[in-house]
Amino acid sequence: MCDNCGAAAPRPDYGDLEPVFERYAGIAGSLISILQKAQDIYGYLSLETIGYISSRTGVPPAKIYGVATFYTQFRLEPIGEYLIMLCQGTACHVNGAALIEEAITDHLGIVDGETTEDNKFTLNNVACLGCCSLAPVMMVKGPDGEETFGNLTKESVVKALETIRARG
Amino acid sequence: MKIVVGQGSCGIASGAKKTEDELVRQLKAGGFERVRVEKAGCVGNCYLEPIVDVYDDDENLSARYVKVSADKVTQIVDEHVRDGKVARDMLINESDEEFLARQERIVLRNAGRINPESIDEYIAAGGYEGLAKVLSSMSPGDVIDEIKISGLRGRGGAGFPTWFKWNAAKAGRGDKKYMVCNADEGDPGAFMDRSVLEGDPHSLLEGMIIGGYAIGAYEGVIYVRAEYPLAVARLEIAISQARDKGYLGKDILGSGFGFDIRIKAGAGAFVCGEETALIASLEGERGMPRLKPPFPAEKGFWQKPTNINNVETFANVPWIIAAGGAAFAALGTEKSKGTKVFALAGKIKKGGLVEVPMGLPLKDVIFGIGDGIKNDKAFKAVQMGGPSGGCIPESLSDTPVDYENITKTGAIVGSGGMIVMDEDTCMVDMARYFLDFTRKESCGKCNYCRVGTKRMLEILERITQGKGEDGDIELLEELAVKIKDGSMCGLGQTAPNPVLTTIRYFRNEYEDHIYRKKCTAHYCKALITFTITDKCTGCTLCSRKCPVAAITGERKRRHEIDQEKCIRCGRCEEACNFSAILRD
Structure with missing residues (x-):
């Protein structure tokens, strides 16, 4: 059920997860890998998805929820078409990541963890991306893969986002 | 002729892929099919990316071009490839060459030089010779002795002697043992492991195989950050190539020793840098540390003897075996070798x-x-x-x-x-930054770490917001000691260090924040003021840029900032063409 309008959300049939269960069948300790694949497929881990994985693996839903909320990679809410991962590593912090975050927030009207109304962008602050020499840095993950933008300024970050938006 | 385009994450972020695509296109259009275009990892001069190396027919480097954006490719193709002349204005300058010349490269011996997706290039550079030497002429004990001679210490953080860990894992009893590589480079601001993974993945594999032989493990696991997609992709290629060539799998090089490696992607948790937390994560659990003893060398992954080393540690191993431990020990200081x-x-x-x-x-x-x-x-x-x-x-x-x-x-x-x-970095803010990080990353098992880091963070936030009180510094120091004493793992035991060192060396900055309500680095927003000086020409630009209409004044007259309304966003300062805005 959709929280906003009450309409029934389309239910995934989880067929895409079959090869994942096959691959990890009988390999103990694969829960994190299964959750990663599920998130790759569905974009996030809904409570329903967690319930389904529980029914197939025998791991209690509470434990799956515990694992999913422990690691920063997992999301329990859907995200927009493009995920902005804004680096908050030390080098980026020292070189003004806070100003870049401000510029993104001003431009898109979303704060860390939120998605734009048109479902285009989600903003996530992330730990170091490891491109410290290009600080401040952001990585944008979209339908065509990841793209990294370095040496950001308040102007260039807005320009980069607009270029992405213009792709349609 | 061969042209190599550096393509680590930094290079790609700087446009190296576009440069490579353009190069391939232009070489094809110009009919220069004999020129090969290859990729390499990061050479380390990240500030000069994209970097393009041109090699002559004898494989000698004839020119290194820097900051080669796609639009500069034409010049290389026209001048260097077609006319055989070096394009001087794009060439790396002497001072930048010094950056590399002053270094001594063991871990990064191949970084930026070989194609990380080609096992043949790794072998041509002397790769897998160390492994061949180990399997043909050394016992596991000999390997550990050689590492002991080298003095190699763990490069992940704690600096524990590598031979000692290997020896303990070798002595560990169990029908199965594991060799684990910690490639979950979680320290914000460190990217050497990423560079090795992306630029020279076989050196890691070779180090792990040698280590596996030394401790008697048949299985290796690389626990790698999910944030490093390129590293994961290149590791996968390297592992499959090593299997094809017989460096991984059963009966490696006909020695009877078998070893295989798989990749496990981490899911983002700094605490997993702690060995027992990493093991919990490998087992699909929340990454929470376990009590030691038993140490992983006795009971680790699935309760079997397990040895965990960092990427850089492993990458040193093939070199040490090939050149001898003494050559490594000849570098460095008495207790810190290499x-x-x-x-x-x-x-x-x-x-x-x-x-x-x-x-x-x-x-x-x-x-x-x-x-x-x-x-x-x-x-x-x-x-x-x-x-x-x-x-x-x-x-x-x-x-x-x-x-x-x-x-x-x-x-x-x-x-x-x-x-x-x-001078523009506020040290109190840096302490706040790190505590914010450790507070978020604390796994929550120990009270002192879970609650203590939060309390320290709250105090630091208060200080940077101009609400610091007398006694705050002493309170921070008291909490720091208790958190160190009361935490089980390295995360909590070290989390207060950024606060303690900044208090030790920059106590005056804390005092300025608390007692004078000043941030001398002019960083903490709540503690700075913007005023307009005599230099103001009354151009009105700042008042138009101000988002809260705090700036008033007549045209061609000096403007003023209403301090009550000012939100200290600094837009006036950015907009002013006459440096008339004073930040204090």
């Missing part, structure tokens, strides 16, 4: 990867190799060891960079991140 890779970043002119013998003075790294501070500002401090480390002030820049001397300053060598800070 070289160490440092990730130089922050307010530094030439940021990148620097590999130097242990014991070089800090200033030689920062000024000699990194060429000093961006925009020639004053050097204030260098942060080493990330959230577990500390800030070393300018006055200690003669400190030799080795485990013992850096620890004496209150920081740690850690994984080798060096974040340089200048």
Whole structure:
């Protein structure tokens, strides 16, 4: 059920997860890998998805929820078409990541963890991306893969986002 | 002729892929099919990316071009490929060549030189010779002895002697043992492991296979950050190539020894740098540390003897075996042998990867190799060891960079991140930044770490917001000691270090924040004021840019800022063409 309008959300049939269960069948300790694949497929881990994985693996839903909320990679809410991962590593912090975050927030009207109304962008602050020499840095993950933008300024970050938006 | 385009994450972020595509297109259009285009990992001069190397027919480097954006490709193709002349204006200059020339490269021996997706290039560079030597002429005990002679210590942070861990795992009893590589480079500001994974993945594999042989393991696991997609992709290619060539699998090189490696992607948790937390994560659990003993060498992954080393540690191993432990021990200091890779970043002119013998003075790294501070500002401090480390002030820049001397300053060598800070960096804010990080990353098992880091963070936030009170510094110091004593794992035991070192060396900044309500670095928003000086020409630009209409004044007259309304966003300062806005 959709929280906003009450309409029934389309239910995934989880067929895409079959090869994942096959691959990890009988390999103990694969829960994190299964959750990663599920998130790759569905974009996030809904409570329903967690319930389904529980029914197939025998791991209690509470434990799956515990694992999913422990690691920063997992999301329990859907995200927009493009995920902005804004680096908050030390080098980026020292070189003004806070100003870049401000510029993104001003431009898109979303704060860390939120998605734009048109479902285009989600903003996530992330730990170091490891491109410290290009600080401040952001990585944008979209339908065509990841793209990294370095040496950001308040102007260039807005320009980069607009270029992405213009792709349609 | 061969043209190599550096394509680590930094290079790609700087446009190297576009450069490569354009190069391939133009070479094809120009009919220069005999010219091969290859990729390589990061050479380490990150500030010069994209970097393009041109090799002559005898495989000698004939020119290194820097900052080659796609639009500059035409010049290389026209001048160098077609006319055989070096395109001088794009050539790396002497001072930038010094950046590499002053280094001593063991871990990064192949980085930026070979194609990380080609096992043949790794072999041609002497790769897998160490493994062949081990399997044909050395016993597991011999391998451990050689590592002992080398003096190699763990490069992940704690600096524990590698031979000792291997020996313990070798002695561990169990029908199965595991060799695990910690490639979950979580320290913000360190990227040497990423560079090895992306630029020379086979050196890691070879080190792991040798280590597996030494401790008697048949299975290796690489626990790698999910944030490093390129590293994962290149590791996968390397593992499959190593299997095809018989360096992985059953009966390696006909020796009867079998070993295989698989990749496990981490899911983002800094605490998983702690060995027992990493093991819990490998088992699909929340990454929470377990009590030691038993140590992983006795009961680790699935309760079997397990040895965990960091990427850089493993990458040293093939070199040590091939060149001999004594050659490694000849470098560095008495207790800190060999070289160490440092990730130089922050307010530094030439940021990148620097590999130097242990014991070089800090200033030689920062000024000699990194060429000093961006925009020639004053050097204030260098942060080493990330959230577990500390800030070393300018006055200690003669400190030799080795485990013992850096620890004496209150920081740690850690994984080798060096974040340089200048006069504009607020040290109280840096302490707040690191506590914010450790507070989020605390797994929550120990009270002191879970609640204590939160309380410390709250105090630091208060201070940076101008609400610091008398006694705050002492309270921070008291909490710091208790958190260190009351935490089970390294995360909590070291989390207060950034606060303690900044208080130790920059107590005056804390006092300025608390008692004078001033941030001398002019960073903390609540503690700065913007005023307009005589230089104002009354152009009205600032008043138009001000988002809260705090600036008033007549045209061609000096303007004023209403301090009550001002939100200190700094837009007036950015907009002003006459430097008339004073930040204090």
